[in-house]
Amino acid sequence: MEIRIEQASLHWQQHCVFTDLNLTLPAGQWTSILGQSGVGKSSLLQLLCGIADDADIRGRIQCSDGRPLEGRVAWMAQQDLLLPWLSLRDNVLLAARLTQSRSASTEQRELALYLLQQVGLGERADALPAQLSGGQRQRVALARTLFQDKPLVCMDEPFSALDAINRLKLQDLAAELLADRTVLMITHDPLEALRLSNRILVLQGSPASLSAPLLPAGATPRPVSDPQVLQQQAQLLTLLAETVT
Amino acid sequence: MMRWLRPVIITLGLMLLWQLIVWLTDAPHFILPGPLRVLETLIAQFPLLMKHAGITLAEILLGLLLGTLLGLISALSLVTWGGLRRWLMPVLVVSQAIPVFALAPVLMLWLGYGMASKVAMATLIIYFPVTAACFDGLRQTPTGYLQLARTLGANRRAQLLQIRLPAALPAFGSGLRVAASVAPIGAVVGEWVGSSTGLGYLMLNANARMQVDLMFAALMVLAVMALALYFSVNLIARRLTPWLQESTSSTTRGDS
Numbered sequence: 001m002e003i004r005i006e007q008a009s010l011h012w013q014q015h016c017v018f019t020d021l022n023l024t025l026p027a028g029q030w031t032s033i034l035g036q037s038g039v040g041k042s043s044l045l046q047l048l049c050g051i052a053d054d055a056d057i058r059g060r061i062q063c064s065d066g067r068p069l070e071g072r073v074a075w076m077a078q079q080d081l082l083l084p085w086l087s088l089r090d091n092v093l094l095a096a097r098l099t100q101s102r103s104a105s106t107e108q109r110e111l112a113l114y115l116l117q118q119v120g121l122g123e124r125a126d127a128l129p130a131q132l133s134g135g136q137r138q139r140v141a142l143a144r145t146l147f148q149d150k151p152l153v154c155m156d157e158p159f160s161a162l163d164a165i166n167r168l169k170l171q172d173l174a175a176e177l178l179a180d181r182t183v184l185m186i187t188h189d190p191l192e193a194l195r196l197s198n199r200i201l202v203l204q205g206s207p208a209s210l211s212a213p214l215l216p217a218g219a220t221p222r223p224v225s226d227p228q229v230l231q232q233q234a235q236l237l238t239l240l241a242e243t244v245t
Numbered sequence: 246m247m248r249w250l251r252p253v254i255i256t257l258g259l260m261l262l263w264q265l266i267v268w269l270t271d272a273p274h275f276i277l278p279g280p281l282r283v284l285e286t287l288i289a290q291f292p293l294l295m296k297h298a299g300i301t302l303a304e305i306l307l308g309l310l311l312g313t314l315l316g317l318i319s320a321l322s323l324v325t326w327g328g329l330r331r332w333l334m335p336v337l338v339v340s341q342a343i344p345v346f347a348l349a350p351v352l353m354l355w356l357g358y359g360m361a362s363k364v365a366m367a368t369l370i371i372y373f374p375v376t377a378a379c380f381d382g383l384r385q386t387p388t389g390y391l392q393l394a395r396t397l398g399a400n401r402r403a404q405l406l407q408i409r410l411p412a413a414l415p416a417f418g419s420g421l422r423v424a425a426s427v428a429p430i431g432a433v434v435g436e437w438v439g440s441s442t443g444l445g446y447l448m449l450n451a452n453a454r455m456q457v458d459l460m461f462a463a464l465m466v467l468a469v470m471a472l473a474l475y476f477s478v479n480l481i482a483r484r485l486t487p488w489l490q491e492s493t494s495s496t497t498r499g500d501s
Contacts, residue, residue, distance in 0.1 A: 046392075050395065050396065051395055071398055075392070075393065075396040077392075081387075081389045081390060081393045083390065083412075084488045085414075085487075095397040095398065097407065098399035098403045098407055098408075099397065130488055148397065
């Protein structure tokens with residue numbers, strides 16, 4: 001399913017952050033938006049998720065199947081947002097626990113366990129989030145996102161709170177588990193965008209606008225040592241640095 | 246080892262200090278009885294003390310139960326209906342400006358000299374702390390949790406019951422602790438103002454008859470009761486939030 005945002009505009013304290021912004025998310029592709037903080041990229045993502053209540057943001061969202069997008073987006077944030085009183089399994093099952101009156105079915109419980117195994121935490125399904133490290137917690141958040149099985153996955157700087165090694169590991173895992181899904185990722189790390197995305201857009205300027213998409217070649221996750229990745233990283237960093245005045 | 250020994254040493258030390266003051270000032274036993282004399286009275290009058298203690302304890306527990314329930318219901322209603330909050334919040338704050346003790350005589354007048362007026366005192370005195378603690382806890386749910394719940398398709402009821410309520414449990418626990426430590430005050434003051442049973446009555450009565458040793462014995466029973474109550478409530482509050490101790494130890498351990 002292809003998703004289009006048309007004529008999006010964001011105002012912050014009577015100041016126009018961007019206006020008349022159009023964005024297309026092609027089906028089955030990983031799109032990343034790079035940008036400095038304060039250009040409204042998180043607000044754009046929250047608009048898609050239906051949780052942008054603090055921001056003065058407007059825009060028309062269209063799906064290629066003609067139905068509304070509401071309720072068909074999975075959201076993954078920078079913080080893992082695991083509920084501290086639920087076990088890992090119950091955190092993964094959260095969507096089921098919150099929307100159905102009866103308890104989760106056997107299939108759902110098995111799916112949750114399977115997803116925890118996929119992120120390497122199958123043996124700790126009954127542990128509490130406080131017993132885990134930051135990287136492990138974000139893995140559980142990834143499993144929770146996958147459990148929802150929504151047509152669009154929106155990720156807001158999902159790995160930026162992790163250390164460099166854990167970040168690379170989680171990027172590999174995400175690329176594997178989210179292959180062929182429609183993904184929108186917000187990030188300020190050009191390397192992360194280059195490793196994972198099919199399309200990279202830069203949001204910059206005042207008022208901000210989206211650049212022409214950069215389309216890195218090759219299968220994801222791309223290795224950090226790939227010369228093309230390194231060259232494009234330099235290119236993106238130069239582009240991003242230009243806007244800092 | 247030291248953990249268990251310390252309270253014993255502190256208690257013995259205080260008793261010794263007490264006995265020392267009695268010796269030094271040479272106070273007559275109807276002004277300040279020594280600890281040994283109080284202990285003797287405690288043993289001799291044990292059935293009488295227990296009879297009155299039972300009534301006071303029942304008043305405290307009933308007040309605690311009622312006050313906590315009312316506080317919890319009020320906090321939930323205040324959070325659920327914004328309109329109610331705007332109307333009720335000022336009333337609640339103003340009601341706190343009236344000292345509960347000043348209401349005691351009126352409560353006697355309305356509810357009689359029996360247990361009801363004392364239960365009402367204890368309920369009133371803990372109602373506001375519990376309401377305030379629960380209300381704050383319910384309001385301060387991390388926005389991230391609520392945003393996540395919305396993207397997961399949770400309706401308002403599920404958000405309240407499964408996200409906001411458990412997230413407010415630590416605050417509810419501290420409200421409960423405050424309630425447990427002030428509820429005995431409500432009950433005893435109620436008994437002072439007008440009663441024919443209970444430890445508060447026994448203390449006033451003993452004092453009037455110069456039985457100061459009996460008064461001190463009643464005071465000791467009351468103190469032990471209040472302590473036991475506080476520790477039981479503390480235990481319950483911890484059981485309610487089993488994840489808390491572990492998360493505090495993990496923050497000291499550091500992430501990743």
